[in-house]
Amino acid sequence: MEEKFDAIIVGAGLAGLGAAYTLAQEGLEVLLLERGDYPGSKNVTGGRIYLNPIRDMFPDLWKKAPLERHITQEGVSVMAGERSLNVSYRGEELDQEPYQSYSILRAKFDRWMAKQAERKGAMLVSRSRVDDLIIENGRVEGVYAGGDELRSHTVIACDGVLSLMAEKAGLRKAGSASQYGVGFKEIIELDSALINERFGLEGDEGAARLFMGEVTRGKFGGGFLYTNKDSVSLGIVVGIKDLIEGQPAVQAPVLLDEFKQRPEVARLIKGGETVEYSAHVIPEGGLRALTKLSGDGILVAGDAAGFSMNIGVTVRGMEYALASGYYAAQAVIQAKAKEDFSAASLASYESMLNDSFVMQDFKNFSEAPEALENHRIYSYYPELAGNIMRDLYSVPAGSKAKLYPTVKKYLGTGELWAMFKDMRKVMKI
Amino acid sequence: MNIVVAMKQIPDLQQIRIRNRKPVLDGVPSALGVIDKNALEAAVLLKEKQGGKVIVLSAGNEEVEETVKEALAAGADEAFLVLDDDLEGADGSTKAMVLAEAINKIEDVGLILFGEGSGDNYSGQVGSRVAELLGMPQAAYASSIEINDSSAVITRSLEDGDEILEVSLPVVVSVLGDINEPRIPSVTQILKAGRKPKEVLELEDLEINLTGLPEIMTVSNLAPETDRKQVKVASVEELLQALRTEGVI
Amino acid sequence: MSEIIGLKAKLGLDVFKHDKEPHIKIKPGMEKDPRLKRAILVCPAGLYEENQDGEVELTIDGCLECGTCRIACGTEVLEWYYPTGGAGVQFRFG
Numbered sequence: 001m002e003e004k005f006d007a008i009i010v011g012a013g014l015a016g017l018g019a020a021y022t023l024a025q026e027g028l029e030v031l032l033l034e035r036g037d038y039p040g041s042k043n044v045t046g047g048r049i050y051l052n053p054i055r056d057m058f059p060d061l062w063k064k065a066p067l068e069r070h071i072t073q074e075g076v077s078v079m080a081g082e083r084s085l086n087v088s089y090r091g092e093e094l095d096q097e098p099y100q101s102y103s104i105l106r107a108k109f110d111r112w113m114a115k116q117a118e119r120k121g122a123m124l125v126s127r128s129r130v131d132d133l134i135i136e137n138g139r140v141e142g143v144y145a146g147g148d149e150l151r152s153h154t155v156i157a158c159d160g161v162l163s164l165m166a167e168k169a170g171l172r173k174a175g176s177a178s179q180y181g182v183g184f185k186e187i188i189e190l191d192s193a194l195i196n197e198r199f200g201l202e203g204d205e206g207a208a209r210l211f212m213g214e215v216t217r218g219k220f221g222g223g224f225l226y227t228n229k230d231s232v233s234l235g236i237v238v239g240i241k242d243l244i245e246g247q248p249a250v251q252a253p254v255l256l257d258e259f260k261q262r263p264e265v266a267r268l269i270k271g272g273e274t275v276e277y278s279a280h281v282i283p284e285g286g287l288r289a290l291t292k293l294s295g296d297g298i299l300v301a302g303d304a305a306g307f308s309m310n311i312g313v314t315v316r317g318m319e320y321a322l323a324s325g326y327y328a329a330q331a332v333i334q335a336k337a338k339e340d341f342s343a344a345s346l347a348s349y350e351s352m353l354n355d356s357f358v359m360q361d362f363k364n365f366s367e368a369p370e371a372l373e374n375h376r377i378y379s380y381y382p383e384l385a386g387n388i389m390r391d392l393y394s395v396p397a398g399s400k401a402k403l404y405p406t407v408k409k410y411l412g413t414g415e416l417w418a419m420f421k422d423m424r425k426v427m428k429i
Numbered sequence: 430m431n432i433v434v435a436m437k438q439i440p441d442l443q444q445i446r447i448r449n450r451k452p453v454l455d456g457v458p459s460a461l462g463v464i465d466k467n468a469l470e471a472a473v474l475l476k477e478k479q480g481g482k483v484i485v486l487s488a489g490n491e492e493v494e495e496t497v498k499e500a501l502a503a504g505a506d507e508a509f510l511v512l513d514d515d516l517e518g519a520d521g522s523t524k525a526m527v528l529a530e531a532i533n534k535i536e537d538v539g540l541i542l543f544g545e546g547s548g549d550n551y552s553g554q555v556g557s558r559v560a561e562l563l564g565m566p567q568a569a570y571a572s573s574i575e576i577n578d579s580s581a582v583i584t585r586s587l588e589d590g591d592e593i594l595e596v597s598l599p600v601v602v603s604v605l606g607d608i609n610e611p612r613i614p615s616v617t618q619i620l621k622a623g624r625k626p627k628e629v630l631e632l633e634d635l636e637i638n639l640t641g642l643p644e645i646m647t648v649s650n651l652a653p654e655t656d657r658k659q660v661k662v663a664s665v666e667e668l669l670q671a672l673r674t675e676g677v678i
Numbered sequence: 679m680s681e682i683i684g685l686k687a688k689l690g691l692d693v694f695k696h697d698k699e700p701h702i703k704i705k706p707g708m709e710k711d712p713r714l715k716r717a718i719l720v721c722p723a724g725l726y727e728e729n730q731d732g733e734v735e736l737t738i739d740g741c742l743e744c745g746t747c748r749i750a751c752g753t754e755v756l757e758w759y760y761p762t763g764g765a766g767v768q769f770r771f772g
Contacts, residue, residue, distance in 0.1 A: 035764075037768045041767075043769065105771045126764070127764030129760055146763060180746075180749045182722060182744060184722035240746060243716075243719050244719060251718065253723070253724050274688065275691055276691055276772075277691060277692060278769055279722035281749055
């Protein structure tokens with residue numbers, strides 16, 4: 001093809017869509033390549049997106065976006081073998097517009113957002129796998145896709161957590177298992193009225209629940225549940241390193257089946273029908289695992305760059321994907337204005353990210369991956385908390401022990417010291 | 430000489446799931462019929478040999494304009510579309526009248542190609558109906574097509590052998606799914622497809638009267654419900670026991 | 679039903695489009711490599727199995743393209759690509 005695009009974007013996930021939308025809006029020539037049947041067909045999320053950090057980057061988008069429910073209820077369950085401790089939070093602030101967070105199904109949302117980007121003038125070609133980068137004199141000049149040679153001033157690699165593009169450009173090394181988790185989930189169809197009844201919701205209100213402890217058999221990770229309009233996303237995220245190392249050895253899919261059978265969960269999904277099973281790797285290495293973000297003629301955004309973060313109470317990735325796509329587009333827009341697509345020019349991407357919530361978050365939470373690696377969080381503490389609760393609440397046939405000694409018997413001096421050390425680590429998050 | 434390929438927009442069958450014994454069509458992407466793509470490929474191969482244009486013809490809702498891009502990318506030169514929401518799911522006789530009338534508006538048509546059956550209903554009758562309406566000869570089950578000046582030599586694959594026909598042009602031909610292997614368009618071809626000419630008509634632009642046509646309604650197309658009990662037995666004793674329980678013996 | 683359904687049945691709920699060639703292959707000679715055994719534990723679709731000879735076998739049908747095996751085993755033992763355009767799993771919900 002004679003024409004040279006301003007940008008070729010590899011992958012129509014949220015990073016790619018954010019970039020395509022922004023570039024097209026500014027009138028740049030942008031080609032978005034997606035290997036799936038349609039944008040979203042290869043994309044998986046646990047299920048919730050936080051809008052506040054990205055609302056203003058795409059001001060026209062949110063009103064009609066096909067999101068599921070706005071989350072008004074947060075819950076964390078600490079699960080021991082036979083009991084669990086639950087904390088739930090609901091607040092008026094969660095039920096006030098503009099809502100901060102929504103459950104989301106990506107096959108629906110991404111397809112819709114791609115339409116919006118196309119309307120702005122982006123060219124989308126689905127069912128097209130990018131096979132390689134065109135690299136000439138150390139500079140990325142475009143891509144090869146299905147025998148076609150497509151040339152562009154810049155390539156934005158938004159090809160997901162494994163980013164083969166960033167690897168080919170020498171911006172990313174194949175990471176170690178400790179820097180990644182794997183998430184797998186079922187979509188379970190349930191009548192929306194039933195969802196509302198079971199979770200105590202009204203209308204489009206939604207619930208989010210995280211589960212930790214026994215659900216991963218003590219491995220780094222946890223379970224999640226998000227209510228959609230008429231389905232529930234139920235899944236597990238677990239560290240790949242922990243899965244490999246065993247202790248106890250368990251095949252990943254078994255964890256989800258066990259999770260579904262926990263009485264706390266089983267009653268929530270009873271009568272529902274599983275309609276899809278999906279899985280994906282999640283970058284969890286934090287700041288230290290980020291790739292090099294740009295090179296000569298190339299930028300990396302979204303999961304491809306490592307922009308996803310687990311800080312225990314929240315697991316986030318989609319906002320970082322949309323925002324990094326947005327900033328990558330801004331860098332290309334500036335480069336186009338200067339007619340300079342060199343590495344130095346495109347480095348403005350990194351400085352914009354540094355000034356944004358994206359890198360601020362990654363810096364603020366740079367200690368999280370290490371702190372959360374502590375296995376006591378996933379096995380010891382859940383059991384301990386469960387046991388204390390059991391003893392506090394049990395009324396035996398004979399006399400009941402005094403409350404303070406009941407608790408204290410679990411918390412000897414050595415124990416408290418170990419907890420103090422663990423706490424200090426967690427306090428770095 | 431131009432070749433018209435009639436192609437039908439159908440839901441991507443693999444994407445349809447069944448809920449309460451009914452297909453869920455909501456959000457299912459549209460595609461062109463699988464054998465229709467063989468018809469297109471046959472047309473493009475003929476065109477590459479002897480010139481002319483390949484015009485893809487389709488009638489359906491507005492989405493067709495997008496769906497037909499696939500055909501333009503895979504070698505069609507132009508699209509001729511009749512768009513109307515009422516045409517989506519219209520029966521074979523209506524579709525045939527619309528297509529025949531549209532073909533009347535296309536110049537220098539020598540060959541009209543169909544797939545042997547559509548990807549969804551597979552009734553395989555629209556091609557014959559169009560031939561009848563246009564007063565043209567028709568050859569079905571074609572496994573090869575050759576064009577000589579004013580006639581076509583068509584091999585028909587029939588159950589007990591091949592039949593070779595020589596037919597004068599213009600002719601309506603429906604092709605088999607194994608006549609060829611349709612090409613997969615490249616990104617460049619897909620991009621160019623967006624710029625190929627499209628003639629879009631509405632139903633009113635055609636001089637046909639569709640009112641008062643006998644309407645065919647599908648009452649049910651479900652497989653019969655099975656009344657089999659699907660009892661598994663491991664031994665003859667169990668079988669006998671099961672039959673006794675049922676009161677059969 | 680939200681009851682436990684087998685993994686095969688679960689994968690049967692997804693849409694898969696046929697690819698001409700398997701997009702992930704075990705590199706010849708690596709079938710007994712200990713790194714490959716990790717895939718048996720980590721694959722969410724349970725596509726890796728060890729046979730009687732101690733070799734790991736991969737059935738590509740049902741691959742969710744999640745990438746876990748690439749991370750866990752590495753590209754020294756696996757030849758790993760994405761399926762060709764339009765092939766492989768197509769999520770309807772995601």
